[in-house]
Amino acid sequence: MKNLNDILQFNILILLSILMIQCTGTGAKQNNKTALKSNEMPQITKEMFGTTFNGQAVEKYTLSNSLGMQVDIITYGGIITRWTAPNKDGVFQDVVLGYNSLDQYMESNPYFGALIGRYGNRIANGQFTLNNNTYQLAQNNGKNHLHGGDKGFDKVVWTAEPMPPKDDSVTLKLTYLSVDGEEGYPGNLQTTVLYTLTNENVLDVEYKATSDQETIVNLTQHTYFNLSGDFSNTILDHEITIDADAYLPVDETLIPTGVVADVSGTPFDFRNAKAIGKQINDTNEQLSRGLGYDHCWVLNNQNSGLREVATAYHKDSGRYLEIATTEPGIQLYTGNFLDGTLPSKQKGETYNYRTGFCLETQHFPDSPNQSNFPIVVLKPGEMYNSKTTFKFSTK
Ligand code: GLA
Numbered sequence: 001m002k003n004l005n006d007i008l009q010f011n012i013l014i015l016l017s018i019l020m021i022q023c024t025g026t027g028a029k030q031n032n033k034t035a036l037k038s039n040e041m042p043q044i045t046k047e048m049f050g051t052t053f054n055g056q057a058v059e060k061y062t063l064s065n066s067l068g069m070q071v072d073i074i075t076y077g078g079i080i081t082r083w084t085a086p087n088k089d090g091v092f093q094d095v096v097l098g099y100n101s102l103d104q105y106m107e108s109n110p111y112f113g114a115l116i117g118r119y120g121n122r123i124a125n126g127q128f129t130l131n132n133n134t135y136q137l138a139q140n141n142g143k144n145h146l147h148g149g150d151k152g153f154d155k156v157v158w159t160a161e162p163m164p165p166k167d168d169s170v171t172l173k174l175t176y177l178s179v180d181g182e183e184g185y186p187g188n189l190q191t192t193v194l195y196t197l198t199n200e201n202v203l204d205v206e207y208k209a210t211s212d213q214e215t216i217v218n219l220t221q222h223t224y225f226n227l228s229g230d231f232s233n234t235i236l237d238h239e240i241t242i243d244a245d246a247y248l249p250v251d252e253t254l255i256p257t258g259v260v261a262d263v264s265g266t267p268f269d270f271r272n273a274k275a276i277g278k279q280i281n282d283t284n285e286q287l288s289r290g291l292g293y294d295h296c297w298v299l300n301n302q303n304s305g306l307r308e309v310a311t312a313y314h315k316d317s318g319r320y321l322e323i324a325t326t327e328p329g330i331q332l333y334t335g336n337f338l339d340g341t342l343p344s345k346q347k348g349e350t351y352n353y354r355t356g357f358c359l360e361t362q363h364f365p366d367s368p369n370q371s372n373f374p375i376v377v378l379k380p381g382e383m384y385n386s387k388t389t390f391k392f393s394t395k
Contacts, residue, residue, distance in 0.1 A: 040066055042170040042199060044162040049074045050102030056157045058102055063170050063197040068092055069392070071197050076105060077154040078115035078174050078193055080223050082345075085201070085392040088318025093229025095319065097356040100345055106155075110337060111222035112356075114154030115193055116147045118178060118185050119376070120220035121296065121331060121365035124255045128368035130186065130214055130377065137184040142253050147222075149183035153191070154222070169198040180213065187213035187380075201392040209384035216376045217384045218363045220327075224335060224356030227314035227321060231344050235335065235357045236277025239313045242270035242330060244297035248364060249286050255366050256373075260298055268295065273313065276334055276357060291336035292354065296364055302328045302374075306387055310359050318394040325361035325388040328374050333358040361388040 042065045049060035058076045069092070072082040081099070084092040098112045099105050105112070119137075126137040126145035138149035147154065156176055163171040171194055178189040189211045196204040207219040226235055247268045248256040263269040267279035267287060280292050287293070299309050310323040310330055323330075335356040342351045367373040378384045 040064070041167070042066055042165055042197065044165065044170050044172060046160075046162070049076070052076065052102070052157060053106060058157060059160055061160060061162060061172050063172060063195065065170070065197050065201065066199045067201060069197065069201050071195070071203055073160075073172055073174075073195055074102070074105075075158045075160050075174070076102060077109075077113075077156070078158050078195075079105060079109075079154070080113040080195075080221075083203070083223070085227075085229075085319055086394065087229065088394040093317075094345065095225055095227050095229055097224035097226060097231060097351060098345060099343065104343060108342065109154070110342070111147060111154055112224055114222045115158075115174075116220045116222050116360070117153035117191060117217070118148050118183065118189060119145070119216060119218045120147060120222075120360060120362045121218065122146050122253075122255055124253075124366050124369050126184075128216060130216070130368075133186070135184055135186060144253055144255060151183065153178070153219070158193070163194075168200075169196050171196040185215055187211035187215035187378075189215060189217065189378075191219070193219075203390045205388045205390075207384065207386040209378065210380075210382070211378050212380050214377060214379050216368050217378045218367070218376050219384070219386060220331075220360045220362040221388065222358055222360055224358050225312065225321065226356050227312060227319040228317055229319075231346055231351060231355055232349055234277070234352070234354045236280065236354060237275055237314070237316075238357065239273040239275050239315070240270050240332070240357075241273050241311045242297050242332065243300050243307075243309050244330070245271070245300060246298040248296045248298065248329075250289055250295060250365075252289055254289065254294060256296065256364065256370065258370055258372065260372075263297075268293075268297070270297075270310075270332075273311070276354075280334065280354075292334040293332045294334070294336055296329045296331045296362070298364070299325075299328055299330060306389070309361070312357070312359070313395070320393050320395050322391040322393070323359055323361065323388065324391075326386055327361040327363060327388065329362050329364045331358065331360040331362060331365075333360065361386075 123145040126139040137145040158174040191209045194206040312321045364373040
């Protein structure tokens with residue numbers, strides 16, 4: 001009898017071990033950690049990620065919800081380095097491009113996952129005028145200014161503070177003070193970004209900023225998505241919608257010409273779901289200037305506050321991403337500058353042409369110089385407030 005009991009107990013132990021291995025997940029590709037943690041409370045954990053070239057410590061926070069979704073955020077650039085989402089079979093995979101080490105982010109990062117400021121997108125000739133003062137910013141993209149300059153918000157170390165977890169969400173608060181004159185911009189700009197992961201598989205990104213002098217602000221998030229969960233696939237098969245009747249055509253240097261163009265009958269019409277690749281190689285002057293899509297859409301219902309503006313669907317995995325924002329515009333960038341030189345998170349691989357897409361919610365490019373665009377001026381005593389949410393589901 002004793003022997004029989006021992007055998008039974010041994011078998012039960014083996015069964016339990018197998019179950020545990022299945023729950024923690026193995027067997028997927030290098031970047032594809034499964035993380036089934038159902039019924040757990042949402043939580044935030046912290047670990048060190050590295051040290052910058054000038055000796056600043058960089059932390060990594062992992063936000064987890066009760067469904068098992070995880071978002072890793074580092075204090076360098078407020079970068080989302082990993083974001084797991086389930087496919088239609090419940091398998092969690094990392095769906096955002098990035099690197100495995102801080103050194104790689106510091107050496108050469110085409111804004112993978114980063115917070116962008118003070119001004120997302122381009123300003124012509126790096127110049128703008130406020131109250132009769134002309135400001136010269138870095139010309140870090142040909143003759144234009146791009147994404148905040150030489151050392152934008154994507155390259156600074158933010159101060160992180162995890163908020164006390166709630167039953168249905170966790171929030172990481174990041175703050176950064178950009179001092180008067182930093183990168184040529186006027187005013188001490190105090191910026192707060194709140195990343196909130198909810199139990200509905202929603203990541204909320206909320207931006208707030210105040211300044212002690214009149215200045216310009218246009219903050220965004222530059223995550224590159226590949227919903228297939230395998231970064232060796234292109235994103236050309238992802239079906240996109242953008243709720244916009246118009247977009248902003250650009251000149252040869254990707255500055256809006258000022259024309260607000262109807263999308264009807266053009267490759268820029270995403271009012272009905274369409275694969276990114278369907279018309280990306282059409283003969284079209286705008287597509288040749290952007291080397292693909294690298295344009296800002298003029299979103300509908302601009303006065304409706306937070307509303308759904310774009311979706312992305314990857315049929316094979318079933319992953320479906322819905323984006324809502326308070327912003328008037330969204331830049332679709334289709335990874336046209338990825339050329340196989342940057343190392344992927346997947347061991348031994350590199351990021352090839354069009355293996356990630358960005359949907360960057362924002363005010364329009366070059367707004368300070370275009371009088372018909374919504375204004376981007378922040379005055380002392382005012383609060384800049386912007387919100388974008390990313391919701392994952394499957395269908
Ligand atoms: C933005 C720009 C693109 C490109 C990428 C980063 O989305 O619009 O032209 O610079 O960032 O490579």
